[in-house]
Amino acid sequence: MSRITECFNNLKSQGRKALIPYVTAGDPDPKITLPLMHALVESGADIIELGIPFSDPMADGPVIQLACERALLHGTRLVDVLDMVAEFRKTNQTTPVVLMGYLNPIEIMGYSAFADKAKAVGLDGVLTVDLPPEEAGEFNRLMKASDIDVIYLLAPTTEEARVQKICAAGSGYVYYVSVKGVTGSASLNVAEVAEKLKMIRKYTEMPVGVGFGIRDDASARAVSEVADGVIVGSVLVNKIAELTGNQEQIPEAVAAITASMRQAMDK
Template structure:
């Protein structure tokens, strides 16, 4: 059982929903992003999503694209991102960390080497948005053999014929993308999300966390009412991008976490 599995099990037993928070590694610099990351568990974050900056982030909206550009301009690399995880693990051995990004940096590293380094550093799961289920032999299956969860995305356009394929070999949780399009676009609506969450849960025992378009504590609370977890990224990254100090960013994260946990 991974830290992700254990966290969702514990929350379920406590009757609570998970709050998952995303930041970009190295944004706006390594020191600041590590400070925010270290403060997340105390602010109520149950699972940390750590973005791996990439030059061509096709699924990301302008806010996260700019975060990746800032990180890359500051010298953030896969090696430095793994070092950031190691530094976090010096003080926190329990909070799950999901590395989210694209396949190219992993492929360039070499899958076997990457998986060895990722598990050693303390990563618990992967979200690789440009590897479809048809490519599971490429990374998904080796990752699971190495003890990492491979978290799959489902979207409003994932119909009942496609969904079983998407769920095959998925683990940890299912990340339901609440809106069509890129990150940070429209606002998610619980009434629109609920039927698709129910449809997914009818075909898997995995928890379903909903992300994209959640920007306020009230929205987080509403989404938590229909899902097993809430994912917020762009709204947090936006505050980092405008130069808010880590304490202010974490205060906002706490508001979102409290909203997610009220349900």
């Protein structure tokens, strides 16, 4: 059983939902990422989504665009991100780590080299925003062979027939994008999300995480009532941006946000 599936199973038996924070690797400095990951786990994160910095993050709003720019200032490459996962695994063998990003860095590394390295460092899943299942045949095959879960996005615009197809292609969990827009853009409508999740669950047993538009304890709690996982990104990255001049404060300050969300979700 994959670490991701095991994580969701444990949570389910405890009657709890997964808290899944996203941070961009190397933002604002590669030295911060590892302590930040550990701090997130201590604050109650169940799975960590680690962003691969990219020069052209087309699906992201200004907050994560700037995070990519800060990370790229230090030249954080995909190999460096994988090394961070290896470091993390030295002291944490239980928390799943998912890489999230765009295809080109993986394309340039080569699918096969990426799959080998991902397995070697103890990565659990990968989500490539701009690689829909139609183009992912070879990629999926190699990831499966390396026991890496391939996580796909579902959107408000995804039609029912396609939901079925995407769920069949993915593993680990599915990521429901709750708003039409880029990351960090609008607030979500929980009733609409609940309606959509009902439809998605007709086609999959996999846990469903919901992201985009979760910005505070109240929205985290509301989403946790309908979804299996709450994915939170821009609000954390915003805090990182605020503290770029005082980097040593970042792990504690960001973990304070997730700790508070954890509490709200567990009430």
